[in-house]
Amino acid sequence: MTDLTSDQTTAPATEPGTEGAGTDRPTPHGILKSLFGHETFRGQQEEIIRHVWQGGDAVVFAPTGGGKSLCYQVPGLLRPGMAIVVSPLIALMRDQVEALRQLGVRAAAYNSDLGEAEVQALRRAMLAGEIDLLYAAPERVALPSFVAFLQRMPIALIAIDEAHCVSQWGHDFRPEYLKLGELAESFPGVPRLALTATADPQTQRDLVHRLRLDDARIFISSFDRPNIRFSIEVKDNPKRQLLGFLQREHHGDSGIVYCLSRRKVEETAEWLAGQGLRALPYHAGMPTAVRQANQDAFLKEEGLVLVATIAFGMGIDKPDVRFVAHLDLPSSIEAYMQEAGRAGRDGLPANAILFYGLADMALRRRMIDDSGSPDEIKRVERAKLSALLGICETAECRRNALLRHFGEHREGPCGNCDTCLSPVESYDGTVPAQKALSAVYRTGQRFGIGHLIDLLQGSDSDKIRQWHHDRLPTFGVGRDLDKTEWQSVFRQLVARGALEVDHDAYGALRLAGEARAILKGEMKLMLRHDRRRKAGRAARPAAGESAALRQALDAGEAQVFEQLRAVRTTLAREQGVPPYIVFQDTTLIAMAKARPRDLDALSEIPGVGASKLERYGTRFLEALQKADEPS
The missing domain is CATH 1.10.150.80 (HRDC domain)
Incomplete structure (x- = not known):
């Protein structure tokens, strides 16, 4: 552990003429320049900092990479006493503490990584007033004994990072966050901040209430990340699609590939390594030492691809992640934005690409149905998944659709997403949809998509003859579309809820939602034409020549x-x-x-x-x- 009594602290600079000419009182701008090396704040940073500096509570909703940490670090250094930062992950604490120490700030982390001697040394330093910023896990901060210990010293402020974890409606609910609302009573008069990058309006209201910040000032910044290019592709051969993407866009770059299962993580990392990329796996089932070594390699080395489950990433501060790729569908828009937002934290160009298909939809819905959650939570999770599927199938600006989910409306195309750069055509899909739904109905809602497409195309297969489906009115009525086009029709019907996948019947499709209205012609259905990529290996850029640097x-x-x-x-x-x-x-x-x-x-x-x-x-x-x- 770094010497906690080191005098390597940089004194905050003053800002003459701002809070009284001729005084040596530290100011936000002085600290920003002397410690962090920046001339100006971004967005609402200065307004938030001054509000907290003066003793006000605040709730901050801002995107990943939007500079939320300065909103508590600067007032924490300006106010007398020690600032407490509640952080959910040891890796995040370690990164932020080291970054602050590099700046000369007396920062420390109180977590399970510390030995008994280190704990005692840290407690002595805290009591002696030698720590300016202390990072601690929510489990630690909620302990009555730890609260009593903190009450023995002046506390500058309490910041609760990743605050969406307190909400049962959020995508990353953590029960240990629920007790953090009690800090209002334990530290009266101490300003508190809650900060998060991913919360829809319902989660925003819930976290404010649960953390007892109903009287706090709310700061909502745009959730837009203009430097990230959002793209979504239908799965064809996902590993090859991923490799093509990396070869076209990100040779020599650091990035994250997310997979849903541990097995897929290991298989994908091994396959990428076999294609000549430096790729390592990361998931919770790995030996702790190996998992930690792989994470450290990703943080400390350049040009490494980490293939991971969602166990990796919350709070990772690595700013030069140039891409985030999803090989499987996330659980919600909030989860997707949290994970995709780990790209391009430095503001340089970055990519977020998602590959998905019908099997992803079925798996995600089965995971919800099979979970032990209460029915009300399942209902909310299904709605969140449906909202994400709507983003996947939209023909409009992808960014606008994502932002609208967070209550933010912007006009015009963004110019930096796949649907803006390569506009997608829509067509009146009412008749194809009726044919597809009719095929499902007339076969007794007992068959999967492959058999249904064979029926529509009039295939002379053994299974068609076995079930006498060649005698149905729908046999051969879909010869005008090829297999890929029919897969698109069925997928879009599942995405909008007109069809459901029966998990207990080996993936059979059954009618749901708007199916009856579509079949009766009571509604017009617009579908999107899937984009088809040309086969072929992409040209590889020169070694180390990333897209972001080529532009800069x-x-x-x-x-x-x-x-x-x-x-x-x-x-x-x-x-x-x-x-x-x-x-x-x-x-x-x-x-x-x-x-x-x-x-x-x-x-x-x-x-x-x-x-x-x-x-x-x-x-x-x-x-x-x-x-x-x-x-």
Whole structure:
């Protein structure tokens, strides 16, 4: 554990003329510049910080990568006492504490990773006022004994991160969060913040109530992540589709591939490795040491693909994740946005791609039906899944449809999703839908999609003859569409709830919802034409040449960036920390473009605060000088 009594704290800078000329009182802008190396706040950050600094409670809804951590870190350093940050994962605590220590902030984590001697040293440091920001798990903060211990010292504020976990309507409900509402009584007068990136309006209302923040000021930022390109593809050969995507867009990039099962995680990671990619698996069933080693490799190395279940990711701070790919359907839009939002936290271009099919829909619905949840929760989960399926099948701007789920409405196409970049055609699918539904009905709602398509296309199969289905009126009425087109029709009918998959009848389809109205011609049904990709292997970009960097740098700047990245890698390995803890890619890009010649000029680069300037300034200036020397 790092020395808790280290005096390596950077004093917050002042902001003359803002809170009283001639005073040395620290200010939000002073801390932002001196510690974090930035000149201006983003969005509502400054308004939130000043509100909490003055003692107000706040609830912050903002996207992943939207800078929520500054909303409690800055006022936590401005206010007297120690700030408490409730965080759900040890990996997140470790990352954030190390990043703060790099800035010279006295930060620590109180979790199960600590030995008894470390716990006692930390408690002494806390009582001595030597810790500015303390990260702790909700289970720890809810313990009466720990609360009593915290009451012995001044507390600056209490921040509850990933606050959607308190809501039973959220996608990641955690019972241990329920007791956090009691902190209002245990620490009267101490400002409290709840922060999350993924909460629909119902979850927003629920978390405010459960955390007893009904009188808090609500800050809602746009959930949009303009730098992320959202794409959804129908499954054909998902592994090959994934490989093609990586070869086209992300050769040499770090990224996450999500799978639903542990077995699929391991199979996919092994297959990708066999295709020449550096890929590692991650799931809860792996030995702890192996799982931790793979996570550390992903955080500390560049160009590594981590194939994982959703057990991986909440709160992962790695900013240079250039893509997130889903090989299986998530449980809801909230879960999808939480997971996809782990891409591009640094603001550089990133991709989120989802592959799905009819089997995914059936599996997700079966998981809901077979769960032990109360009927009311199942009803909500089915509605959330239906909303996600609607996103998958929409022909409109994908981003607009996603944002609308969170109560946000934007006008016009976004220009950075698959349906905007390659518009999808819609057609009047009423008649094909009627044919499909009729086939389901006339076969007794006892057969799956393969047999139904054979019936519609008039196939002379053994099963068709065995059941005498060649005598039905629907036999051969669908020869105008090929198999892929009929699969699309059936999938879209399942997605909108006009058909259901019977889990107990080996995937048989049965009529549901709007089926009767469609069959009677009482409603017009618009369907989308599935996009068909041309087969063929994509051209591979030059090694290490990621799409994000190609957009940000010209050839000369890219070469300088690679030299700076080499210095960063060396420094990170010397300290055993991820490279982005030293400097993020955005900071190296700014250096490569500006080519600062001295420490003063380097200090003006975004992300270069006083502590990092002192630690690393000379090394990076030497690299910049060497890059400018004639070869």
